[in-house]
Amino acid sequence: METMKQKKALVLMLTTVMLSSMLAACSGNKDNNGNASPSASPSAPxxxxxxxxxxxxxxxxxxxxxxxxxxxxxxxxxxxxxxxxxxxxxxxxxxxxxxxxxxxxxxxxxxxxxxxxxxxxxxxxxxxxxxxxxxxxxxxxxxxxxxxxxxxxxxxxxxxxxxxxxxxxxxxxxxDVRVLYYNKKMFTDAGLDPNKPPANWDELEQYADKLTKWNDKKMLDVIGFSPALGNLHLWTLAWANGGGFWDDEGKPTFNKPENLEALQWEKKIQDKYGVKAMSAFNSQASALGFSPFIAGKAAMIVDVNNLYQEIKTRAPDLEFGVAPIPYTKTPASWSxxxxxxxxxxxxxxxxxxxxxxxxxxxxxxxxxxxxxxxxxxxxxxxxxxxxxxxxxxxxxxxxxxxxxxxFIEYIEAMPSWHGNLDPVEQAVLNSGKDPKEFLDGAQKNAENAVANFNKTK
Amino acid sequence: MALKSDTILHRIVVYALLLLGSAAFILPLVWLLSTSLKGDTGLFEIPPKWVPDPFHWDNYKKAVHSFPFLRYTWNTVLITVLCMIGSMLSSSFVAYAFARLRWPGRDAWFVVMLATMMLPGQVTMIPLFILFKELGWINTYLPLIVPFFFGSAFYIFLMRQFFMTIPKELSEAAKIDGCTELYTWWRIFMPLSKPALATLGIFTFTLVWNDFQGPLIYLNDTNKFTLMLGLRSFQQQYGTRWNVMMAASLLVMLPTLALFFSFQRYFIEGVTLTGVKG
Known part of the structure; x- marks a missing residue:
């Protein structure tokens, strides 16, 4: 009996706490709406x-x-x-x-x-x-x-x-801004023109094939180009392909054909290396403590402009060039x-x-x-x-x-929408999941987030 | 004869396992020491080098000079000592009431108190912050110290369980001799509970010494910072000075290590206390 009573007291306690926190959250939203209504000018500012x-x-x-x-x-x-x-x-x-x-x-x-x-x-x-x-x-x-x-x-x-x-x-x-870094010496060695970086995805793929070096153990010595390295994200590639994740009315368009094409292209490139060789490469690369591009392990990489600063301090003799991110429809980068x-x-x-x-x-x-x-x-x-x-x-x-x-669109209903996309990209690139299925799933999540947000208005 | 070789074999196996276990636990510490003596380039070498060549003792100099080390040490010691005093006094005081006094609703209140342990810190963070702000305590040590003078559920629970094991006859005898409850708590229960109090003190020490979030959100003046905040300053958006950070970490860890070795007995007792008597 004693324990029953105690349990009941506990349940009562927890319910009270939860209810009061929910109430607090609701009232907070109302305040926001009051401020947002077009007639009322935001008073504090x-x-x-x-x-x-x-x-x-x-x-x-x-x-x-x-x-x-x-x-x-x-x-x-x-x-x-x-x-x-x-x-x-x-x-x-x-x-x-x-x-x-x-x-x-x-x-x-x-x-x-x-x-x-x-x-x-x-x-x-x-x-x-x-x-x-x-x-x-x-x-x-x-x-x-x-x-x-x-x-x-x-x-x-x-x-x-x-x-x-x-x-x-x-x-x-x-x-900051993302650009393509390419190793000029490797370009020359592979018979490519070091003053002609790839401008579109087809060139990027062809060059990458020429620049990739496998060793006798079927492991990767040098990666030509991998979308999983550096700081290239699905949204940047999708933008470069004329895609996007939100329309003008703030509705999600995650599974737009242009976005799907971008993800499929990434998967195509990544599949050339295979999961086994790639994970061996990654464990080596992460032990370096700096970018594989600096170590001469990646011939091309998309990364933030800070990599340029790092190259200057760590590898001042590296022969390299900087180019726009290769695109299919619109030049694009992410800042x-x-x-x-x-x-x-x-x-x-x-x-x-x-x-x-x-x-x-x-x-x-x-x-x-x-x-x-x-x-x-x-x-x-x-x-x-x-x-x-x-x-x-x-x-x-x-x-x-x-x-x-x-920049990443600021979506009130889903402020970290881009953060949710990274695991999708990872799953497709590393675990061989189907791009379409995953983008459809992400689209559904985004639709739910927007619908739930609208309910709170 | 056969028996004896059996026990020897038994011993060998036990010691081998113990050695293996200790190696596993000491390894991170050795790695910390090793990294703290490495240069900027040898940090991520493959295969890893355990003995740096040469020893970069200047990392320790850099560590001490990167932030006001002595000042932060003093701040941290001050906060920690006050918190330890506060939690030992208040938690045992409240625990005495739960263990020995009879008052209406005592058991229900005990459950309520235990229920506060279920509240995650994130839930109370902002309300507490606003409360302390209204009290004008932001950028002072008060929000970090004062709560410890009001007891905490887990410590009260710990002390109560210990007090329950003290024979009733003792307090009854004291009462017959005219001892008040306050006096019984101070003169009989406290001296008898040294192992439990030591456990409580050590727990509070490690909690407060290693606390990061509290000082982070309540302190705005760099002169008031604690060692944990100083340690984090080595971590930057684009890169971390791992070797210097490890050197500083080792220095910050020393008091904890010293405390551990001198009070090892109580640490272990603390584990059995919290483990068995629940």
Missing amino acids: ASGSASASASPADEPVTISYWHIYTDGPMKDLTDQLLKDFHDQHPNITVEQLGVNFFDYWTKLSTAMAAGSGPDLALNDTSTVPSRAKTGAILSTDDFIQQDGVNLGDYFPVLVDLMKYEGKMYGMPNDT AGFDLELVNNKDDKRAAAAWELMKYLTSADVQVKIHEASGSLVSNMKAAQDPKFMEDPNWKMIVDQMQYSR
């Missing part, structure tokens, strides 16, 4: 952006700035930049906090959810609307106009991402990036000071220094396309891809 004019110049103010630079050259540069900033603005004291990339998001999201975030935060460019909508961050429109910041100096694709309902919410800081945002702490003075720092960090001179320290693709085109950087044909090629590069 409005109060913040109005403050632009009321920013007395010399009153002392202390602001906090959170970022991800905890080690290496970017940490040193950040310290130096903040010192320089303080010299220029003696009244503004900046308390900086660097948290490493992997933990930063926990720290920032917890603090912002509780309304105790920093005044200026480095954040994820592709999810700006989620914070702009709830009023967690402030519009920078008035500041931009007041100080005459020319948005034309920044990569257009990045500026577009910062906009929500026509207003700017922060400034883009830096981004992700960081922006700077004014967190809504309901303090106009601190917001104005944080804007000063944001303006400083995204100015051309400072962004040149950031590129020099980290090699990253900075958002200010004046800095990224500085003549002294553009002399390098590889860097120029990387920067030029920005006109074709896309």
Whole structure:
């Protein structure tokens, strides 16, 4: 009897907890909707952006700035930049906090959810609307106009991402882009023209066949090209094939024929190597601790522009070239990036000071220094396309891809839709699953996610 | 004769198994030590080298200078010691009430308390954070320390089970001599529960010393950071200085190792306490 009672008490407890958490979730959604309705202008951002004019110049103010630079050259540069900033603005004291990339998001999201975030935060460019909508961050429109910041100096694709309902919410800081790296020496050795990288999928396949080297044990010495290596994802290839995963109305189109073609093509290439040889290759490659392209184990690879920086430090003598990702219908690449945002702490003075720092960090001179320290693709085109950087044909090629590069669509019903696609791609490439079946499954999941989300509205 | 060779064989098998087991457990530690002495290039060599050549002792220098090591050590020690005191006092105090006092609804409340163990930390993270923010405790050590002064379900459970094994006659004798409950708890139960208290202290130590998420979300000022936060600073989006990180990890681990060897007895007892008496 005693245990029965205890059990009942336990069940009661759990039910109460679950119910109350559900209620909390529901009420949260209602709030969001209230804000989103077109008639009601988002109230919190409005109060913040109005403050632009009321920013007395010399009153002392202390602001906090959170970022991800905890080690290496970017940490040193950040310290130096903040010192320089303080010299220029003696009244503004900046308390900086660097948290490493992997933990930063926990720290920032917890603090912002509780309304105790920093005044200026480095954040994820592709999810700006989620914070702009709830009023967690402030519009920078008035500041931009007041100080005459020319948005034309920044990569257009990045500026577009910062906009929500026509207003700017922060400034883009830096981004990245994926390109094809190819080993020129291997091209020459295989009788290919080292100045003619593959431009389309057929060429990519033919070149890969010529460049691949098998040894006596039927294992891979060199892989010509593998979609499983580097940083090529299904969505990038699908975009290059005229495909896409969401239509203009926000409906999923995961099993579009163009997407299926891309996945089938990937599978065709990957099947040439076979699961056994590939997994042997992978276990060797992962032991390297750096890209197989640098080790001369892959003749061509699609990877982020940071690989270029790594090649410069690890293998300065490597003869290689950089080219656009081969495409069938539309040139395409994938970018992700960081922006700077004014967190809504309901303090106009601190917001104005944080804007000063944001303006400083995204100015051309400072962004040149950031590129020099980290090699990253900075958002200010004046800095990224500085003549002294553009002399390098590889860097120029990387920067030029920005006109074709896309970001992951921000889908409120399914913010991590692209993360769900990677396992699908893996399963098809490594376990020999049927591409169509898997894309149909992904489509169904996406449809369900959207339907469930619509129910909560 | 036959019996004797049997026991020898038996012993050989047992020791071989034990050796194998210890090797398996010591291997990661040896690897940690080995990596911490490697240069930047030898990190991922195949086949792996166990003895680095040459020894890069400067990794330890780099580790200590990459973040304010002494400052973070002091912060961590301060938090850990206060948490240990807090959890030993409060948990045993509450446990005494559950074990020895008779009051209405005691067993029901015990179940409620145990039920709090079922709540995953992620569920309470944001509400707790908001609570501490309203109290103005963000960027102080209070959210990390104060909760330990209010007991925690598992420790209370542990102490209660131990207190139940102490003969009733002892507390009754104390009562006849005019001892109050508070005095009985402090003068009779606490001294008798040293093994359980030591277990509790060690558990709290490892929990707080290794805690990462708490300091991460509550502390904003780098001067207030703990060692665990310092350790993570070596990990970057594009690459990690593994050798320096391992050197720092080893230094951070030393107190835990020292504690383990000096209180090994209690560690083991802790396992049997929590394992059998449930």
